Amino acid sequence: MVCQEGWQQKSRDGSGRFPNTFVWTTPVNIFGPDTMRSEVVVRLLEKSRPDLTVDYTIPDAVNDNAEFYCTHGLNFVMGTTGGDREALEARVRGSGVVAVIAPNMAKQIVALQAMFVYAAENFPGAFKGYRLSVEESHQKSKRDTSGTARAMVGYFNRLGIPFRVDQIEMIRDPDLQRGIGVPEEHLNGHGWHTYGLTSED
Numbered sequence: 001m002v003c004q005e006g007w008q009q010k011s012r013d014g015s016g017r018f019p020n021t022f023v024w025t026t027p028v029n030i031f032g033p034d035t036m037r038s039e040v041v042v043r044l045l046e047k048s049r050p051d052l053t054v055d056y057t058i059p060d061a062v063n064d065n066a067e068f069y070c071t072h073g074l075n076f077v078m079g080t081t082g083g084d085r086e087a088l089e090a091r092v093r094g095s096g097v098v099a100v101i102a103p104n105m106a107k108q109i110v111a112l113q114a115m116f117v118y119a120a121e122n123f124p125g126a127f128k129g130y131r132l133s134v135e136e137s138h139q140k141s142k143r144d145t146s147g148t149a150r151a152m153v154g155y156f157n158r159l160g161i162p163f164r165v166d167q168i169e170m171i172r173d174p175d176l177q178r179g180i181g182v183p184e185e186h187l188n189g190h191g192w193h194t195y196g197l198t199s200e201d
Contacts, residue, residue: 037068038068038072041068041072041074042072045072050074051075052075052076052077053069053074053075053076053077054076054077054079055069055076055077055078055079055080056078056079056080057080058080058082058143059080059081059082059083059143059144060082060083061080061083062078062080062081062082062083062084062088063083063084063087063088063091065078065080066078066083066088066091066092066099066101067091069097069099070091070092070095070097073096073097074097075097075098075099076097076099076100077099077100077101077105078099078100078101078102079102079103079104079105081103081144081145081146081147081150082144082147088101089101103146103147103148103150103151104147104148104191109148113148113151113152113155116152116155116159117155119155119159120155120158120159121158123159124158124159124160125159125160126159126160127156127159127160127161127197128159128160128161129160129199129200130160130161130197130198130199130200131161131197131198132153132156132161132163132195132196132197132198133169133194133195133196133198134149134152134153134163134167134168134169134193134194134195134196135168135169135171135180135193135194136148136149136168136169136170136171136191136192136193136194137170137171137172137176137177137180137182137190137191137192137193138170138171138172138190138191138192139172139187139188139189139190140172140173140174141188142172145165145168145170146168146170146191146193148191148193149168149193150165150168152193152195153165153168156195161197171192174187177190177192180192180194
């Protein structure tokens with residue numbers, strides 16, 4: 001496993017390599033961002049070629065990671081939001097690499113978003129005159145605004161509601177999360193969204 005810029009810890013010996021790490025019972029080596037990831041991956045590719053690379057990292061690493069995957073011919077799934085999305089899409093389209101890039105991987109949310117795309121395309125302005133409120137709660141380690149919430153705001157805009165992404169309320173405080181009903185056991189990993197529509201009358 002090669003850890004990209006999102007890796008925050010230091011290895012014990014300062015090498016950037018994290019020995020004796022396990023995923024379930026499988027030993028893995030984790031290489032931090034200070035190591036030469038290209039060299040590590042080239043050595044791995046000499047032994048075998050993975051069918052798929054899975055990327056859940058931080059927003060600042062999105063474009064650099066995609067460039068890395070495209071350069072090395074690594075098909076990938078990216079569930080990380082952020083970065084320059086237009087540049088990301090352009091780089092992947094010209095690479096020959098197969099990629100799934102989505103802010104949300106839950107099939108029910110993907111289906112909901114598809115319904116909103118349909119509504120926005122076929123009923124533009126249907127909610128003109130309504131006011132929108134958006135709250136999104138995620139674990140405190142999530143740094144950016146939810147990509148799902150940003151996408152939903154875009155759909156509501158096309159449905160006639162003027163609302164900016166910077167108006168989305170990001171909730172990262174566990175005490176506030178408990179107050180809105182996030183179960184204790186999910187505070188360290190959850191996505192909890194509330195969309196409110198208020199009519200003029």
